[in-house]
Amino acid sequence: xxxxxxxxxxxxxxxxxxxxxxxxxxxxxxxxxxxxxxxxxxxxxxxxxxxxxxxxxxxxxxxxxxxxxxxxxxxxxxxxxxxxxxxxxxxxxxxxxxxxxxxxxxxxxxxxxxxxxxxxxxxxxxxxxxxxxxxxxxxxxxxxxxxxxxxxxxxxxxxxxxxxxxxxxxxxxxxxxxxxxxxxxxxxxxxxxxxxxxxxxxxxxxxxxxxxxxxxxxxxxxxxxx
Amino acid sequence: xxxxxxxxxxxxxxxxxxxxxxxxxxxxxxxxxxxxxxxxxxxxxxxxxxxxxxxxxxxxxxxxxxxxxxxxxxxxxxxxxxxxxxxxxxxxxxxxxxxxxxxxxxxxxxxxxxxxxxxxxxxxxxxxxxxxxxxxxxxxxxxxxxxxxxxxxxxxxxxxxxxxxxxxxxxxxxxxxxxxxxxxxxxxxxxxxxxxxxxxxxxxxxxxxxxxxxxxxxxxxxxxxx
DNA sequence: CGCATCTTTGAGGAGTCTCAAGAGAGGTGG
DNA sequence: CCACCTCTCTTGAGACTCCTCAAAGATGCG
Numbered sequence: 001x002x003x004x005x006x007x008x009x010x011x012x013x014x015x016x017x018x019x020x021x022x023x024x025x026x027x028x029x030x031x032x033x034x035x036x037x038x039x040x041x042x043x044x045x046x047x048x049x050x051x052x053x054x055x056x057x058x059x060x061x062x063x064x065x066x067x068x069x070x071x072x073x074x075x076x077x078x079x080x081x082x083x084x085x086x087x088x089x090x091x092x093x094x095x096x097x098x099x100x101x102x103x104x105x106x107x108x109x110x111x112x113x114x115x116x117x118x119x120x121x122x123x124x125x126x127x128x129x130x131x132x133x134x135x136x137x138x139x140x141x142x143x144x145x146x147x148x149x150x151x152x153x154x155x156x157x158x159x160x161x162x163x164x165x166x167x168x169x170x171x172x173x174x175x176x177x178x179x180x181x182x183x184x185x186x187x188x189x190x191x192x193x194x195x196x197x198x199x200x201x202x203x204x205x206x207x208x209x210x211x212x213x214x215x216x217x218x219x220x221x222x223x224x225x226x
Numbered sequence: 227x228x229x230x231x232x233x234x235x236x237x238x239x240x241x242x243x244x245x246x247x248x249x250x251x252x253x254x255x256x257x258x259x260x261x262x263x264x265x266x267x268x269x270x271x272x273x274x275x276x277x278x279x280x281x282x283x284x285x286x287x288x289x290x291x292x293x294x295x296x297x298x299x300x301x302x303x304x305x306x307x308x309x310x311x312x313x314x315x316x317x318x319x320x321x322x323x324x325x326x327x328x329x330x331x332x333x334x335x336x337x338x339x340x341x342x343x344x345x346x347x348x349x350x351x352x353x354x355x356x357x358x359x360x361x362x363x364x365x366x367x368x369x370x371x372x373x374x375x376x377x378x379x380x381x382x383x384x385x386x387x388x389x390x391x392x393x394x395x396x397x398x399x400x401x402x403x404x405x406x407x408x409x410x411x412x413x414x415x416x417x418x419x420x421x422x423x424x425x426x427x428x429x430x431x432x433x434x435x436x437x438x439x440x441x442x443x444x445x446x447x448x449x450x451x452x
Numbered sequence: 453c454g455c456a457t458c459t460t461t462g463a464g465g466a467g468t469c470t471c472a473a474g475a476g477a478g479g480t481g482g
Numbered sequence: 483c484c485a486c487c488t489c490t491c492t493t494g495a496g497a498c499t500c501c502t503c504a505a506a507g508a509t510g511c512g
Contacts, residue, residue, distance in 0.1 A: 070378035133319050197493080424460085
């Protein structure tokens, strides 16, 4: 891991991230004041569950996996964050202890914002508070979605769902590239890698063609009623 | 369902709820401006998933279950809310559509706050924004906990966990009364009622005694390493 | 006391995990 | 350019957990 200052292009990525994009430029700049950047190898740990921490992390490139550890060492993914997504907001507004482990799932660059500054700005600037509220509500909803999917859907259904969520509405057949390793996708969907593999096998019979990271869908209908 | 005005005791319950308790009295009063109260039978639906809605609900008494429906009609509980807890905050700060179904799990009384007013106050009063942020972060963490438990723990482990969460720290043996039907507990833990029953059977061998809604724990150690 | 509802128990089956081994892809060095 | 190595992914087999359906046993309420 190496620590650096923000470059111009880092700034550009940050300012175009959803959270910052909806803020007035001056507020966004104020938050970035004092931000640092660090690079990480795949499998590097960014922080550990229950560690005291007062940083919010923004992914600039790469992929960060957020997971909890079971007593037996098994891992349960809570979220997988890509470019422009924020991590650790909950902790900063609760007890300043990480709620999960964060690990780079591939070589990654992240920015660290000071939680103290964020709290201060949230208190002073209602635009910032508003943006944070929306962000956290959105995170909450995502987690709810995950929970509901886990409880309601089988493995192939979850995978079908995931694929459909990448499908532009209205198109009958389409294709896209998985944004990360199948390994990581399996974790995100709450499956063992083998289960994901088998799910793809099942979906093959419904017109899903998988070649490496490329996914091709022939018949959207068949997927939807899975 | 009957709709009423706020009584004095309703007000008292609201003001002592966690969210309101940390607000200055005047801010809390401002939010309660225009609130209404309604009573519901068990199994009454308060709102349906995807319904346009701009209310936040506070449970005054009884129990409200929040769940999503699968295509086959199966239900997945997202949360179970008791006296003083708030429902629907996410929706009010996102697209004003309910993210789940809400149903009274027993005869219940709830207050409805106007989402518009809440948004307005959050923008004007940083105390309100702060309190909302903490509330939503807390909800998010709860949901994460649920997700992680689902993925990491077996049925008996989840039940043991639940029991331990009701145990005052430091006590070796203790007992308490379930705050709701086993039916509802099963849903909250993501189990079929039969699975909960069997989990209790398993735990019986580790010193857990179940009589109706009363739970008694003889040996905390045994539970913890389950 | 009787009925409706909730809970427990049993049996069978669907779904997912684990372990183990084989196939494929991508990168490195000769 | 090919052989080799590593890492990822797939496939198979067996075990385990939890669900579903069915029926019997509690519990609570009128």
